[in-house]
Amino acid sequence: MALLEVNDVHTYYGNIHALKGISLTVEEGEVVCLIGGNGAGKTTTLRTICGLLRPRQGSVLFRGHDIIDFPPHTLISKGIAMVPEGRGVFAKLTVTENLELGAYYRQDKEGIKKDMENVFSLFPRLRERQKQLAGTMSGGEQQMLAMGRALMAQPRLLLLDEPSMGLAPVLVEAIFDIIQTINKDGVTILLVEQNAHMALQVGHRGYVLQTGEIVLSDTAKALQQNATVQKAYLGIE
Amino acid sequence: MKNIDWRYVLRLGLIAGVVVAYVSAIGVLVTFNSRSIVAGVLTLGQLILYIAPLWAGYLVGKKVLADGGSYLESLLSGLGVGVLSMVPVLGLIILPHALLPNLRRIFVNISPDLITLLTFQQESLLSGSLLLVGLMTALGLVGSATHLIPTQVRRPLAIALLWVVLVGMFSELLIQILRPLNRTLVTTFFQGNALKSNIALALFAITAALNWIVTSQRETVKTQIKQLPSDYQKGLYIASLVLVFILFMLLPRVVGSFLSEVLVNVGLYILMGLGLNIAIGLAGLLDLGYVTNFAIGAYIMGVLTSTSSLGRGQLSFWVVIPICIVSAMITGFLLALPVLRMRGDYLAITTLGFGEIIRLLALSDWLRPLIGGAQGIVFIPKPAIFDFVFGTSSQLYYIVFFGCLLVLFVSVRLNNSRTGRQWMALREDEDAAKAMGIDTIQTKLLAFTLSAASGGLAGAIFASKLGTIFPNSFDLLVSINVLALIIVGGMGSIPGIMVGALVLIGLPELLREFAEYRLLAYGVLLIVMMLARPEGLIPSEIRQRELHDEEVISTVENPSA
Numbered sequence: 001m002a003l004l005e006v007n008d009v010h011t012y013y014g015n016i017h018a019l020k021g022i023s024l025t026v027e028e029g030e031v032v033c034l035i036g037g038n039g040a041g042k043t044t045t046l047r048t049i050c051g052l053l054r055p056r057q058g059s060v061l062f063r064g065h066d067i068i069d070f071p072p073h074t075l076i077s078k079g080i081a082m083v084p085e086g087r088g089v090f091a092k093l094t095v096t097e098n099l100e101l102g103a104y105y106r107q108d109k110e111g112i113k114k115d116m117e118n119v120f121s122l123f124p125r126l127r128e129r130q131k132q133l134a135g136t137m138s139g140g141e142q143q144m145l146a147m148g149r150a151l152m153a154q155p156r157l158l159l160l161d162e163p164s165m166g167l168a169p170v171l172v173e174a175i176f177d178i179i180q181t182i183n184k185d186g187v188t189i190l191l192v193e194q195n196a197h198m199a200l201q202v203g204h205r206g207y208v209l210q211t212g213e214i215v216l217s218d219t220a221k222a223l224q225q226n227a228t229v230q231k232a233y234l235g236i237e
Numbered sequence: 238m239k240n241i242d243w244r245y246v247l248r249l250g251l252i253a254g255v256v257v258a259y260v261s262a263i264g265v266l267v268t269f270n271s272r273s274i275v276a277g278v279l280t281l282g283q284l285i286l287y288i289a290p291l292w293a294g295y296l297v298g299k300k301v302l303a304d305g306g307s308y309l310e311s312l313l314s315g316l317g318v319g320v321l322s323m324v325p326v327l328g329l330i331i332l333p334h335a336l337l338p339n340l341r342r343i344f345v346n347i348s349p350d351l352i353t354l355l356t357f358q359q360e361s362l363l364s365g366s367l368l369l370v371g372l373m374t375a376l377g378l379v380g381s382a383t384h385l386i387p388t389q390v391r392r393p394l395a396i397a398l399l400w401v402v403l404v405g406m407f408s409e410l411l412i413q414i415l416r417p418l419n420r421t422l423v424t425t426f427f428q429g430n431a432l433k434s435n436i437a438l439a440l441f442a443i444t445a446a447l448n449w450i451v452t453s454q455r456e457t458v459k460t461q462i463k464q465l466p467s468d469y470q471k472g473l474y475i476a477s478l479v480l481v482f483i484l485f486m487l488l489p490r491v492v493g494s495f496l497s498e499v500l501v502n503v504g505l506y507i508l509m510g511l512g513l514n515i516a517i518g519l520a521g522l523l524d525l526g527y528v529t530n531f532a533i534g535a536y537i538m539g540v541l542t543s544t545s546s547l548g549r550g551q552l553s554f555w556v557v558i559p560i561c562i563v564s565a566m567i568t569g570f571l572l573a574l575p576v577l578r579m580r581g582d583y584l585a586i587t588t589l590g591f592g593e594i595i596r597l598l599a600l601s602d603w604l605r606p607l608i609g610g611a612q613g614i615v616f617i618p619k620p621a622i623f624d625f626v627f628g629t630s631s632q633l634y635y636i637v638f639f640g641c642l643l644v645l646f647v648s649v650r651l652n653n654s655r656t657g658r659q660w661m662a663l664r665e666d667e668d669a670a671k672a673m674g675i676d677t678i679q680t681k682l683l684a685f686t687l688s689a690a691s692g693g694l695a696g697a698i699f700a701s702k703l704g705t706i707f708p709n710s711f712d713l714l715v716s717i718n719v720l721a722l723i724i725v726g727g728m729g730s731i732p733g734i735m736v737g738a739l740v741l742i743g744l745p746e747l748l749r750e751f752a753e754y755r756l757l758a759y760g761v762l763l764i765v766m767m768l769a770r771p772e773g774l775i776p777s778e779i780r781q782r783e784l785h786d787e788e789v790i791s792t793v794e795n796p797s798a
Contacts, residue, residue, distance in 0.1 A: 076674035
């Protein structure tokens with residue numbers, strides 16, 4: 001049984017048919033990337049999975065249970081955490097407070113303390129800036145904070161929306177290194193990225209999205225070799 | 238000369254002048270002139286006249302020094318501001334006299350009284366005007382000269398001056414308090430309704446010295462306390478709480494009935510402020526219809542306890558209090574339901590509407606058989622325990638005081654709880670809060686419901702305090718007052734709310750001349766606060782950080798600094 005199974009999902013914004021029958025699976029322990037250009041429906045797919053948008057048709061199964069009817073705030077306790085596009089950190093709270101809110105639904109104080117320590121060893125920058133307001137940090141640091149905060153919920157599936165957006169190339173590499181580390185620690189990851197090159201390097205499998213439809217799906221290696229993908233998303237002629 | 242920004246000087250001088258001319262023309266100066274601060278030396282009206290050039294001089298001197306100017310340049314700019322600041326005022330004196338004798342028909346407050354005040358009772362207008370020019374210029378100079386005094390000295394002096402002004406301004410009240418104790422004390426300290434000038438000087442010296450001692454010793458005392466074993470520290474803390482409690486218990490006996498009445502009003506607004514603070518300060522939900530809860534509490538108290546024909550049940554105050562609180566909470570919950578999806582401005586406008594609807598319902602003929610319409614409800618009995626009736630303000634004070642304690646306790650506990658953190662996240666970013674697993678709907682409903690509770694309590698006490706309630710008592714101004722005291726005191730800050738209530742509700746009651754200019758003063762105060770201290774008088778920790786990000790960053794980057 002796949003950890004996440006999306007079956008023939010149709011999502012609309014008003015009358016606009018944004019997702020025209022998306023189906024994808026994410027197995028336990030994988031890093032799966034969703035690549036595609038602007039407006040292909042990548043973010044819409046993520047928002048549908050975590051309940052922020054309601055599809056008109058189709059089903060989303062998490063560990064075998066349909067989660068479409070669950071409101072978004074209940075998903076985190078089921079094991080799905082999302083790092084939204086543009087990070088969505090609480091700008092006016094400190095780093096520590098942000099992380100504490102990530103563990104909001106949990107009651108085990110000891111475990112929270114331990115996980116905070118884990119996050120700090122994963123992101124040493126955050127340890128240095130514990131008392132700083134999140135909004136005053138650089139984009140890369142905010143991205144780290146958003147990821148750390150999502151990890152505080154001890155998710156089984158982490159949804160990452162454009163983690164490389166607006167970051168310097170050095171930071172992009174650092175972020176993708178961390179994504180791999182997190183995955184090795186046992187967190188399954190669904191990664192939405194415009195930076196197809198980086199995404200396919202860390203991902204195991206990939207789906208290519210175009211105007212609301214999945215046009216290609218294969219292992220990351222095969223996609224990297226695929227002529228269409230190379231031409232359209234990797235900039236290789 | 239090159240370090241003086243003459244345009245700034247010009248602007249500030251003219252602003253100061255226009256402010257003085259404006260408050261003169263609308264009659265503030267003359268009204269306030271009747272309140273004397275130091276007998277024969279200073280009245281409140283004169284103080285208001287002097288503050289503008291003094292303050293402008295202070296600001297301009299500060300700016301010149303910050304731009305790297307010399308002390309001489311700063312004094313010169315102060316002089317400039319002083320001269321400029323009297324130009325509009327001078328116009329006020331000369332225009333009606335020489336050119337426009339009809340000006341007074343429009344500006345009725347440009348009266349001979351005002352002119353006499355501005356020209357220091359001089360026989361000739363010319364010598365009076367010259368005196369005014371000289372004085373205003375001198376004050377601008379003095380304002381800029383304050384920078385010559387080192388900060389350690391300037392602060393105690395400024396605070397001492399403030400004390401003299403406060404004591405002088407409220408001499409009348411102090412006299413009322415002191416007279417029953419000792420008559421000679423009154424005659425030694427006061428003359429008429431003001432401080433004697435030699436006493437004022439002595440008071441100035443003593444408070445300055447005290448303040449200097451306190452500020453210089455504060456740090457050492459603090460470290461000494463920190464070095465004590467933690468048991469002792471805890472003991473000290475509890476002892477100081479007990480002391481404050483005893484002081485508050487004794488307060489109405491000391492201050493007499495008039496001040497008790499003021500304190501009861503302040504207390505009612507503290508209750509409402511603490512309640513609204515849950516919605517606005519903690520959860521970030523701008524509720525402009527808080528009067529709704531106040532009205533619900535008052536009307537339920539009225540209907541259930543009144544001995545008039547409208548009264549139903551004639552229950553005891555103590556039985557009805559919980560009913561009032563619960564009803565307010567239910568109303569808060571129900572009114573929150575339709576606005577759950579709204580944010581920011583839309584929420585504010587909608588709640589504003591609710592507040593008006595409640596007042597109109599109370600006025601309506603439809604509900605008249607139940608709650609009396611425009612005639613209101615009369616014969617609401619005072620609270621009583623067995624045979625003891627809380628009849629006077631100094632007795633009602635205790636009910637308000639314990640109500641405040643209760644709400645205070647709940648507020649502090651909520652602020653530091655999981656729920657408090659939920660509200661914090663909701664206030665900062667609703668979507669991110671959702672992603673953290675926070676049920677935003679439930680969180681909002683809880684905020685509105687709890688926020689309503691203390692409004693209901695305040696309304697209930699209000700009704701039985703007055704004995705009668707009319708729809709007019711529940712207009713928009715109540716909501717605005719509560720909101721204003723939260724903003725002035727500091728959003729989300731519990732001590733701030735108490736200070737805000739004292740300043741916005743207490744002060745106007747004590748300065749009766751104020752009544753006419755109350756809304757003007759509110760507006761000015763809010764604008765000044767937003768410009769000078771947007772985080773409020775006693776800000777909460779978070780608000781402070783938000784508005785002063787730069788300093789926080791610099792301390793983070795250089796932990797040594």
